[in-house]
Amino acid sequence: MSPRRPGAAPRSSKEFHLSTGTRVLNGRYELGDLIGRGGMADVYRGTDLRLGRDVAVKILRADLARDPQFLARFRREAQSVAGLNHVSIVAVYDSGEESQGDGVDGVKAPYIVMEIVHGKTLKDLLKAGEVSIDQAVEYSLGILAALEYSHKSGIVHRDIKPGNVMVRGDSGRIKVMDFGIARAVTDSSATMTQTQAVVGTAQYLSPEQALGETVDARSDLYSAGCLLYELLTGRPPFQGDSPVSVAYQHVQGIAVPPSKLNPEVSAALDSVVAKAMRKKREDRFPDAAAFRRALRAALGGVAVHDAPQDSTAANLVAVPTEAISAAVEEPTTARHRAGAAHPGDSTTALAQVPDHGAASDGTLASAPYDTAEDALTLTQDQLRVLLPEIRNLPEVQQAQRTHRRHRRGLMVTLWIFLLMVLGGGGFGIYSWLTRPIPPELVAVPAVAQLTESAAMQKLYDAHLQPKLSHVASATVPEGTAIGTDPQEGEMIEVNKDVKLVVSAGPTAVQIPDKLQGQSEPAVRDILRNAGLKGTLVTTFADNATVPANQVIATKPAAGQSVPVNGTVEIIVSTGKVEVPELRGQTVDQATTVLEGLGLQVRVEEKDNSVVPAGQVTGQSVAAKERIDQGGVVTLTVARKPPPPPTPSSKPTPTPSGKPTADGG
Known part of the structure; x- marks a missing residue:
């Protein structure tokens, strides 16, 4: 199947390639091998037949296309990322729907056409132990750059984890993907109070997500801090036998400083991680830009001054993970087994293992988490039911009572000391406080x-x-x-x-040279790497020399300057040439015009007593029609007809050898 011309009428949503039998979506995207499969969608390698570029096509699974919540989540991912145009975010090119099966049920599964990234996920790199301290910081800076852009666009990702971050093999550049549970910052429904709404992944869940509160950009920064922790140490900050135990630790536990697990981690990096993972969001970094600045400063040994310096906090209670897991697993499993016996109950299984699906009987999965990608997902309804059970455990209540007694004793001691200071040295303190002290100056x-x-x-x-x-x-x-x-x-x-x-760098960017002849995705990367942050618009034009799907030029042209946030038009060749009107010209003139357009010329002469010899009277391709580059145009050229034969002047001999009377 040959690529269609830009602007051609769309074909049916479900087609097959005539020569290979492969599936083609919307008459444009040819599907190849299956390259990924998750709990919600399948991802295929694909080819954009119109632009001739490789893409990744994510299609919602047919068994989930009937579920309004999964359908809304999938469509929200396309809507969230469609407006994000950043070098560290996987680009979304297109979206649509296709019929599943034979169309008997009338089910239409949506699909998203995305940029295909050749590389590995951070999950794969963590499993292989291939992340150094410098790489951990570099990867985190890339993730924060993507979050800074998405937050400014009003989008909170809400599921930052190693499996959602790709590292390009050619450049090592970060690509953040999967905005499936993203929400707008201004979305008042972001508390996720729906029964089956996915809150996030337990290993990277912010405390406010675990408690069903509203989320904002600082929730993503907490998850990014958890991811930085794992990149530095090789393990998540909190581990447990169930997602609820992990979520509880995010709410009440304090993580061991990364330097305790990896001696190569500096105290400055410890302070950055501690600041990012503060329980109260107002104590964290105010935005991704501040997080990035602190991380860059930590490379130079500059620590965050208001980050906690130890692993304890006066308002938090640490509870043994084993006690939580043992107490929660039995009632939770029993409740979900009871739910499985009532098909009408809308509560889903507590844990759904990525890439494998939930257990068929609805029971709780209890495999330990080795990496972030092995963590289970949580719903708000499950946390709403299970967290009160956790807080009512005898071990938890005992720990809280012990903590309250310790705090009361500390307060009594502080009051006694304060009274002694006020009574015994009040006058001295007053004199010291009121004495004039010249300010210390520094250059x-x-x-x-x-x-x-x-x-x-x-x-x-x-x-x-x-x-x-x-x-x-x-x-x-x-x-x-x-x-x-x-x-x-x-x-x-x-x-x-x-x-x-x-x-902050220049306000304008100079368009690089030597863009002609390169592919449109390559030119986009070159412009982004040159510092352009504005909009890139792709248009198509006929050209006699530049092959199809390659860049002809840009507007502004190469060498000209454009504002950093300005718009650049990328003109791509269609591989076609428009044939002009040639009739009435001489054959030499018409040949010169066609050869100048890179077309081949074929001449056919025909007798014509009306038009001067050598003048073009016809052309095989009509004027203003478009043909492929290097195509053949046949010219019909007038030729002077031969003169009529003249009568013979010699007599015609007869059989007797005498000329006839009329032959004289």
């Missing part, structure tokens, strides 16, 4: 041309508090310090705020 150090992290460290060393400010600059490289306010050398009080001005 603002020079930080120009230093990296952002080095400049911050230099200001911290001078006992000053840097406050970042990014400004555009066409001369100073991105991420390099420009200066400070107050300026260097000025004397100010210690611990005062100093504005650190850092270059």
Whole structure:
């Protein structure tokens, strides 16, 4: 089946390739091998017949296409990612629906056409033990860049985990995928109060998700912190025999610092992980950009100053995982077996193992979690029922009572000490507090041309508090310090705020050269790598020399500048040439025109007593019709007819040898 011209009428949603018998969706996407299978959809390698590029096609499973919740979740994924255009997010090119089976039930399963990424998931790299400390930080920076973009677009991912992050094999670039349970930041239904609504993956669940509260961008940052923890240590921050025990630890437990599991992890990285995994979302990083800055600063040894420095917290209770699992597993299993006996009950099984599906009898899966991808998913209804049971366990109540007694004793001790200080040394303290103390001054150090992290460290060393400010600059490289306010050398009080001005890079990008002849996806990557963050628009045009599906040029053209957030049009060749009107021209003129268009010329002469000889009277391809590059056009050219024969002047001999009378 040959590719259709742009603008041709669509074919039926379910077709088969005439030569190979493969399935073709919407007359455009030819399906190949099955490259992935999850609990909700199958992913096939595919080919876009119109643009000639490889794609990945994700199709909702036929048995789930009848379920309105799965259908809504799948469509929400297409809607969420369709508006996201970022180099670290798997791009979605198209979406649609196709009939399943023979169409007897009238079931239409939706599909999503996505960018195909050649590489491995972080899950695979973690299993192989192929992640170093530097790679862990680099991968996390890429994930945070994607989250920063999606959050600014109003989308919260809600399921950040190793299985949803790809690493490209050619460049090592991060690609975040699977926005299946993503929600808009402004969506008031984001509390997920529906009975069977998926909350997320237990190993990376934020406390507010586990408790069914509203989610926001900081919930993704908690999950990103859990993922960074696993990249640094090779294991998730919390483990258990059931998803409920893991979720409970996210709400009440404190993770062991990564440096305790991996001595190569610095104290600065410990502080970043601790800040990202704070239980209260207002104590975490305010946004992904702040998380990224802290992570880059940690590479230079700069720690987060307001992160907890130990593994304990006064308002949290640590409960043994074994006690939770043993107490929860039996009543949970019994409840779900009872539910299986009542087909009308809408409550689903507690645990659904990815890639394998839930157990047929609805019982609880209890395999330990070795990696994040082995974690089970939770629904809000399950947590709503099971968390009260956990909190009523004797072990939990005993731990809480012990903690309250310890806190009361500590408070009594503090009050006694305070009274002693106030009574015995009140006058001395008053005199010390009221005595005039001259402020300690320090000179603002020079930080120009230093990296952002080095400049911050230099200001911290001078006992000053840097406050970042990014400004555009066409001369100073991105991420390099420009200066400070107050300026260097000025004397100010210690611990005062100093504005650190850092270059955000240029405001305009120059279109690179040598884009002609490359594929449209390759040109998109080149423009993104050049720093362009705006919209890329693809259009098609006829061209005599550039092969089909290759780039002819861009608007603005190569060498011209465009704003960083501006729009660039990518013009792609259709592989066609439009034939002009040639009749009335001489054969030499018409031949020159056609050869200039890269077409072959064939000439047929015909006698014509009306049109001058050598003039074109017809063409095999009509004017303004389009043909393939290098095609043949036959020209009909007028030829002067031969003169009529003249009568003979010699007499015609007769049989007797004498000329006839009329032959004289």
